[in-house]
Amino acid sequence: MSISVTIRDETMAGHVLCERPLAFPSERITVRELIRERVYQEVDDFNRSQGEPVFRGLIQPTDAERFLNGDRAEFRMKQRRTIDWKEQFEKALEAFESSGFLILIEQKQAERLDQEFTVGPGTEVGFVKLTMLVGG
Secondary structure, three states: OOEEEEEEEEOOOOOEEEEEEEEEOOOEEEHHHHHHHHHHHHHHHHHHOOOOOEEOOOOOOOOEEEEEEOOEEEEEEOOOOOOOHHHHHHHHHHHHHOOOEEEEEOOEEOOOOOOEEEOOOOOEEEEEEOOOOOOO
């Protein structure tokens, strides 16, 4: 029996930009497994789609241009191509470790990739991308 978790992309103010369910085979998962499943699923969805070359995911693919669609950042590919989920996963791990985004599990911040937590029906997970401020 799989456990369904709702993941959300959120702003720092808590505004929800999008959400989707993810399924896990066990109630105990690590932050690394959470990131892996999210990245794998969004890359798989893109690779299977036949639509526009627009990737809606956590990490910007190589050779993609960032643009805003409402409040949500999306990535337009110069040419439609298959994205490598493993490469995206490695970039996501690096981004998490360098504070490129936060993960809030039931409003508690995840701190380490090997941190375990228990999920159940209705567990909410927020991904909050952090942006650098440019001055001068």
